[in-house]
Amino acid sequence: MNQTAPAQSIIYGMGTVISSKVFGEQAKEALKAAEEEVVRLEGLLSRFLPESEISRINNSAGICYEKISSETYEVLLRADEYSKCCPGCFDVTVAPLIDLWRNARGTAKPPDKSVIKRILSQVDYTNLIINPCEKAVYLKSTGQFLDLGGIGKGFAADLILKVFKKYEVSSAFTNFGGNVAAIGTKPDGSPWRIGIQHPRNENSIIGIVAIVNQSVVTSGDYQQYFIGNNNKRYHHILNPSTGYPSESGLVSATIIADSSVAADALSTILFIAGMNKGIELLKSFPETEAILIDKDLQVYITQGLKECFQTVERVKINILDPII
């Protein structure tokens, strides 16, 4: 393997900061191609770009089917799978609710109960009809629209790694706005060391997980939030069954999985499901590990992480019972 200096890049795309580090003879070319891939994917998947495929589907809600590319089809199919296997915890049609709460952040006041109830009635993933033969999708009701918030970055990170591999890269990582995905090990054969953001201390990490060929994604209540009059924290991860920011007792949920799309979706799902239900859900996803942090900043990890997770500053680690 080429052990020369890595090529690195930091770009802005898909509404976030993407930093990558690539080792290999064609590292620079790989990074350039990855940048183009980010632009291409954003053009397909962003609901904020009027020409994107997701915008097209949203504009045709209640009207007609829209034919889409295999990438958009794939990500919607995955979103649909997660919505089905984790009901009430994941919904790709949650966008109207997201917008409602995003506006509320500006005023630091939660939206009216009645408004939440009305908007919540538009959130229903079963209204997303997917036609696999035609690779076309249709949103049944006018006023519904899609947002790939809980899955899009992970999906894109997987595709970025695919681009790297095309350039024969066997050691790299991309950090897609906090979604980390890695190819292989570092050039010296040691695992990648990924810090887990401390949920209450912006400038520090709470632990480090060592990964090889895996992705690490964390969902936490510490991003994009406001504190209401009642001193309550209204954060950005919305429970699609209540219409309110999730209150599961967890402040952070991290998933380590072979694919970033799985880690992305499942970190959101576990964050919303909470400790007990979340662990139960994990049973359906073999080779998937979790780091869960509750309100008291107690850290819980699944068995598979025993050897590859460490906390900093003597934070105690609780090891969850084996998932059977």
Next chain:
Amino acid sequence: MTGLVIALVIIMLLGIGGAIGWLFLSKEHNEARNLSLDGVDFSRLKDGTYIGEYEGGMYKWRANKAKVVISSGKVIDIELLSSSDPGAKNTDQIALYDRVIDAQSLEVDAISGATLTSKAYLKAVESALEQAKK
């Protein structure tokens, strides 16, 4: 009178002895103070158990031996094996060694779940922009 002279001579001798002693002591202190730690690249550690030794300066007063255990590329344990300082107990060094373990443990390749607004990201962007300037 003779007694006084003897007393003075003794005082003088003690003084000279002290001054010479101090001279040696301060030399040794200076040496210890200026001891440079060259830094270790924590990202390039091979697994295993290693014994490290320091000969302890010009008078060997600070000689000591430590055992360092490296697993999965990181320092997981440091133990004081022996020391020429009779007052040194392994427990005294634990706090110091723990700091070494902590310091290396903070070296990460990337951070999962860091916010978009987090200063770390802004710093990264800033440094990228700095490079772009050149």
